Amino acid sequence: MEARKLILTGDRPTGNLHLGHYIGVLKSRVEQQYTHNQYILVADVQALTDYYETPQRVVENSLEVVKDYLAVGIDPQISTILIQSQIPAIAELTIYYMNLVSVSRLERNPTVKNEIAQKGLGKTLPIGFLNYPVSQAADITAFGGELVSGGEDQIPMIEQTNEIVRKFNRMYNTNCLKEASIYLSKVPRLVGIDGKAKASKSLNNAIFLSDPPEVIKEKVFAMFTDANHLKVSDPGMVDGNVVFTYLDAFCEDKDEIDSLKLKYQKGGLGDATLKSLLNDLLQNMLQPIREKRRLLSREYILDVCYDGTSRARKVSEVILNDVRNAIGINFFNKVKK
Amino acid sequence: MEARKLILTGDRPTGNLHLGHYIGVLKSRVEQQYTHNQYILVADVQALTDYYETPQRVVENSLEVVKDYLAVGIDPQISTILIQSQIPAIAELTIYYMNLVSVSRLERNPTVKNEIAQKGLGKTLPIGFLNYPVSQAADITAFGGELVSGGEDQIPMIEQTNEIVRKFNRMYNTNCLKEASIYLSKVPRLVGIDGKAKASKSLNNAIFLSDPPEVIKEKVFAMFTDANHLKVSDPGMVDGNVVFTYLDAFCEDKDEIDSLKLKYQKGGLGDATLKSLLNDLLQNMLQPIREKRRLLSREYILDVCYDGTSRARKVSEVILNDVRNAIGINFFNKVKK
Numbered sequence: 100m101e102a103r104k105l106i107l108t109g110d111r112p113t114g115n116l117h118l119g120h121y122i123g124v125l126k127s128r129v130e131q132q133y134t135h136n137q138y139i140l141v142a143d144v145q146a147l148t149d150y151y152e153t154p155q156r157v158v159e160n161s162l163e164v165v166k167d168y169l170a171v172g173i174d175p176q177i178s179t180i181l182i183q184s185q186i187p188a189i190a191e192l193t194i195y196y197m198n199l200v201s202v203s204r205l206e207r208n209p210t211v212k213n214e215i216a217q218k219g220l221g222k223t224l225p226i227g228f229l230n231y232p233v234s235q236a237a238d239i240t241a242f243g244g245e246l247v248s249g250g251e252d253q254i255p256m257i258e259q260t261n262e263i264v265r266k267f268n269r270m271y272n273t274n275c276l277k278e279a280s281i282y283l284s285k286v287p288r289l290v291g292i293d294g295k296a297k298a299s300k301s302l303n304n305a306i307f308l309s310d311p312p313e314v315i316k317e318k319v320f321a322m323f324t325d326a327n328h329l330k331v332s333d334p335g336m337v338d339g340n341v342v343f344t345y346l347d348a349f350c351e352d353k354d355e356i357d358s359l360k361l362k363y364q365k366g367g368l369g370d371a372t373l374k375s376l377l378n379d380l381l382q383n384m385l386q387p388i389r390e391k392r393r394l395l396s397r398e399y400i401l402d403v404c405y406d407g408t409s410r411a412r413k414v415s416e417v418i419l420n421d422v423r424n425a426i427g428i429n430f431f432n433k434v435k436k
Numbered sequence: 437m438e439a440r441k442l443i444l445t446g447d448r449p450t451g452n453l454h455l456g457h458y459i460g461v462l463k464s465r466v467e468q469q470y471t472h473n474q475y476i477l478v479a480d481v482q483a484l485t486d487y488y489e490t491p492q493r494v495v496e497n498s499l500e501v502v503k504d505y506l507a508v509g510i511d512p513q514i515s516t517i518l519i520q521s522q523i524p525a526i527a528e529l530t531i532y533y534m535n536l537v538s539v540s541r542l543e544r545n546p547t548v549k550n551e552i553a554q555k556g557l558g559k560t561l562p563i564g565f566l567n568y569p570v571s572q573a574a575d576i577t578a579f580g581g582e583l584v585s586g587g588e589d590q591i592p593m594i595e596q597t598n599e600i601v602r603k604f605n606r607m608y609n610t611n612c613l614k615e616a617s618i619y620l621s622k623v624p625r626l627v628g629i630d631g632k633a634k635a636s637k638s639l640n641n642a643i644f645l646s647d648p649p650e651v652i653k654e655k656v657f658a659m660f661t662d663a664n665h666l667k668v669s670d671p672g673m674v675d676g677n678v679v680f681t682y683l684d685a686f687c688e689d690k691d692e693i694d695s696l697k698l699k700y701q702k703g704g705l706g707d708a709t710l711k712s713l714l715n716d717l718l719q720n721m722l723q724p725i726r727e728k729r730r731l732l733s734r735e736y737i738l739d740v741c742y743d744g745t746s747r748a749r750k751v752s753e754v755i756l757n758d759v760r761n762a763i764g765i766n767f768f769n770k771v772k773k
Contacts, residue, residue: 113625143765147532161767189567190524190527191524197485198564199564200563201559201560203559223538225536225537225539226538227531227535229563234531379667413686423521428481428484430495431738431741
């Protein structure tokens with residue numbers, strides 16, 4: 100039997116997870132855990148590069164995100180859920196890698212460039228932020244990640260990681276670091292309830308896994324449909340209609356969707372009826388997730404994090420030791436332990 | 437009895453120590469160890485930011501430098517000698533501090549600016565090098581350094597450290613980090629044997645504590661004296677005469693120096709005689725240091741490093757724990773240990 104490949108995935112704990120995550124990464128992770136050796140990194144240190152002024156929120160969000168993982172079916176016995184800040188090897192690897200990457204190389208990184216432009220940071224950006232691709236290389240290599248699960252925006256990060264890996268291995272004449280590949284998840288992007296952009300916390304246009312029933316209903320009824328569909332008898336547009344987008348994403352019965360679409364396009368299906376259908380569907384889908392969330396105590400979540408982090412820490416320490424041996428700075432290895 | 441102040445000092449292990457170090461920092465450290473709680477940091481990780489391609493040299497130099505310390509009279513029972521790479525807390529502190537310092541602030545640091553210009557690095561400089569003042573802030577704070585021993589060039593580094601300390605304490609509403617002050621050592625700069633610049637390894641104009649007798653003699657006889665002092669009977673210049681500079685620095689008998697100077701200025705004292713005098717003096721001074729060096733085994737040096745580093749590591753872990761508590765990311769503290 101071939102060993103399962105180690106796949107790394109994770110989230111910056113900057114808020115609860117929503118339906119966009121559910122249809123995308125969360126469902127993939129539930130499947131991947133049976134085919135891969137899956138590590139799910141709660142990247143709290145990375146979140147602190149942005150939210151260093153509100154660390155308490157980062158900690159709370161970390162625990163909430165893990166709650167979401169368990170509620171959707173990620174099994175902490177199979178997947179390794181770990182808290183980044185509790186893995187000291189990542190910091191040490193980052194420091195060593197920082198000698199191998201130039202400032203100009205980092206300034207050319209598309210993700211960094213983009214974020215700097217978006218946030219209007221310019222030269223006021225903290226060095227911790229500029230260094231983010233190096234930290235991510237440490238995250239990936241700390242556990243010997245062979246695959247990194249993510250979208251196309253992750254590709255430049257993996258390229259940077261592999262540059263470091265090759266440079267390190269060549270310089271120190273070793274093969275202790277492994278290159279990683281992208282594992283492009285077929286992540287359908289879910290549009291927000293306003294239909295304008297993808298669902299996101301910051302745009303306040305997402306339905307969260309933790310939303311109570313009345314909030315879900317409110318959000319469904321606020322969804323953008325077709326601005327010209329005023330009366331029930333009017334013919335309506337299906338394209339760009341958020342309710343249908345969500346039905347396509349979450350309703351298993353494709354025949355039913357098709358007949359609804361026909362009816363809507365002809366005229367005779369009101370938005371309120373349509374939204375009620377979607378509301379029922381989402382309520383049924385989210386109710387057990389929310390119920391499971393409710394049953395998960397803070398103590399249990401901390402236990403899960405502790406166990407996963409302890410397993411991951413052991414793996415990372417073996418790799419850090421290899422790296423230090425390769426550089427040749429394990430002073431005391433031969434003397435005593 | 438008041439507690440002794442913690443003073444931090446140290447070296448980048450880029451080569452053996454020479455007479456310039458001896459007359460300057462080494463003698464101060466031998467005295468300071470009886471009045472302060474002295475930590476001597478062998479900054480191997482910092483040396484790696486320049487010498488990452490030849491780590492083995494950094495390791496060997498680290499052990500040689502410690503040998504020099506012990507040979508001149510630093511007592512490892514009183515002073516804490518520690519190897520930077522063996523203190524993981526420094527890497528973690530560095531990562532947290534990196535969020536508090538902007539790229540432009542680092543680019544304005546005079547030491548960084550200077551080194552970039554000297555090495556012609558421009559934008560190809562590694563981010564590890566740009567980040568050097570942040571790493572140094574971690575070095576200083578990791579042990580609660582109250583005083584940092586050094587020359588005026590250290591002042592901008594301590595300012596950067598104190599900026600981080602104030603920002604951290606204010607942001608996380610704590611006082612767990614302490615500001616540090618410079619402890620300006622009255623370090624007379626020793627000129628090189630060529631008389632052109634200060635003694636340094638890279639200029640190959642220094643006499644090393646580890647130099648064998650014949651090399652010392654050779655270097656003394658190669659010293660610059662007075663280009664116009666051709667015959668013994670010629671009057672000679674004392675100012676700018678390297679032999680007299682070294683006599684001033686190392687000869688205890690000030691009356692003898694004065695009479696030698698007079699004789700030299702009048703004419704009648706040859707360079708060879710003068711150099712023989714200095715040679716005898718340095719041979720007598722360096723012989724016991726070299727002898728002590730010879731008796732120190734590699735195993736003993738490693739033991740000394742291990743003991744000092746272990747003591748320092750405990751101190752650094754308490755401080756790192758305070759820092760993590762202040763940020764609020766000690767997830768598992770209340771759960772289990």
